[in-house]
Amino acid sequence: MARELLKGNVAIAEAAIRAGLTSYFGYPITPQTELLEYLSARMPEEGRAFVQAESELGAINMVYGAACTGARVMTSSSSPGISLMLEGLSYIAGTEVPMVLVDVMRGGPGLGNIAPAQSDYNQIVHGGGHGDYHVIALAPANVQEAIDMTVLAFDLAEKYRSIAVVLIDGSLGQMMEPAELPPFKPLATQFPEWAVRGAEGGRERRFLSSIYLSPPEEEKANLRMLRRWKDVEANEIRYKEYFMEDAKYVVTGFGSSGRVALSAVRAARAEGIPVGLLRPITVSPFPYKVYEELSKKVDGMLVVEMNTGQMLEDVLKAAQGRTPVEFYGRVGGIVPLPDEILTEIHRLVEEKPAVGGHPRDRWMDRMIKMN
Amino acid sequence: MNTLEQDLEKLVYERPDTLVETTTHYCPGCTHGVAHRLIAEVIEEMGLRDRTIGVASVGCSVFAYNYFDFDFVQAPHGRAPAMATGVKRTLPDRVVLTYQGDGDLASIGMGEIVHAAARGENITVVFLNNANYGMTGGQMAPTTLPGQKTSTSPSGRDVETAGFPIRASEMLSTLDGSSYVVRRSLHDPKSIRLAKKALRTAFEVQIRGLGFSMVELLSICPTNWGMTPVDSLHWLESNMLPYYPVGDYKINPIVAEIKI
Ligand SMILES: Cc1ncc(C[n+]2csc(CCOP(=O)(O)OP(=O)(O)O)c2C)c(N)n1
């Protein structure tokens, strides 16, 4: 298939259709709306289910119902809408049914704005809904990756009876780039043994629920989910490395932050600075081990995010004070520029920051001076 | 065994196979059990067991899936109509029903039910109105009558501060997507027979793809009302019926032609 110029949101939507999306439910919110709009035309064209729900609460519960049938189902939204979906996400996780969620993040908290941000990292990676559960979260940095990871998200969700999130920011959702769409997958005709589809042929009834009224049963369910999560951690961690072979310093960021940081890393390399980039693809499960190993080798790390340092905490947890970690973030819908990151790389290399103290505090001091 | 004994032992009232043989967790005398039986009988009589999917809600009927011998899912509080939408749109040839209480449907789930009806979602809603939140111990519900005492309206519902009860059937009947919206009661045998007939019609409506159907069933909650089951039935009759008249609130003209 040939490469064509595709907008992030539209590319994800079409990739989902080709991955076998059977039912989609959504609600308008910028910067995600093109997904909903595109699917409102394409799903009926393919004879598949599309409903514009009354709210994100409605949408996620429609997804919940559809997911219980074992079909491939998806919804998409942006930060405030995701907040509203957290109830349903917790239930879906507790019922152990697969689904794909696309979160096209924007500035917050509150209504915030519609500019690109990465402020949902915590709400996606570290839960948000009630109870112990984990979601698989993939963070593409370009349209091609967004397509590939949408397809992967469906496979992983099914394999692990899990929620799989495609986590992007508004800029990637809105950006147009040449990319190649995957071939069409036929819709499933076989469904898992847990799927609730009507007790055809007089088979025994099935039910799906997130209730375990008896505490020992609930404990068992929690442990089952955790074991499955351990499998995800063991098998599905993905990340990309650039210029890392001889790197003494590492810049790291997910999605668009990682992409912008790559330009800065290239510029620094041109100046002869031995710096590399680590871009996590799975922000959940987070590649802790990779960071841990790096922290034993490198002279410093720089975490770049479009928030006030959410992934930073995971990097710090992995680095355990073995190497200096610095932070650079832009928030409120501002995308960091490569030059800004290059300046931070210079500082990391020249100032050799102490291991102690919190990188966020140092960053804040600099930001306050700047503003 | 002589013929007389055989005649005496002739079974005239059986548990429908679609109702699981088990003890329920419902309080003695509670009409949730009656409603369950009616649904089970109708599903059985219509031969729908193999293609029916129930959506249980949050309330005393949260474990409804344990009692029906067909497939079930269980929704978050108030969200059953959305979940049912997801099931039905994915499997349009299945029969999908929700079973919801008044707190579930008319309070926390008001958004979901209104829009399911407005979309003409081809599902059947069984709505148990017992004028309080049974499961959590008898708090005021949107359906609690003016002056009715509950654990959160200890001096009786004061409409000045707590507002007025919601008549869900009347409200939903105003929506064009509603095809069949009726209220029945479970307080005496005649009403129960009429309730069953309404349930039958509601499922016929769904099978014919005529859109949203709902049967509201006035129900008792002896435990939280603090009355015996018999007194509760009388209380329903003299207090709930005047406020919530039984009746047909929306009958799509095509529905009127269905003969059962
Ligand atoms: C989000 C959420 N809020 C509150 C509750 C607690 N809760 C459980 S059942 C219930 C009331 C149910 O009342 P109703 O729908 O009238 O059903 P009934 O028990 O009377 O049949 C409430 C408030 C909950 N489970 N979930």
Ligand code: SF4
């Ligand atoms: S609490 Fe009320 S509604 Fe619930 S089972 Fe008991 S009597 Fe029935």
Ligand SMILES: [Mg+2]
């Ligand atoms: Mg109630």
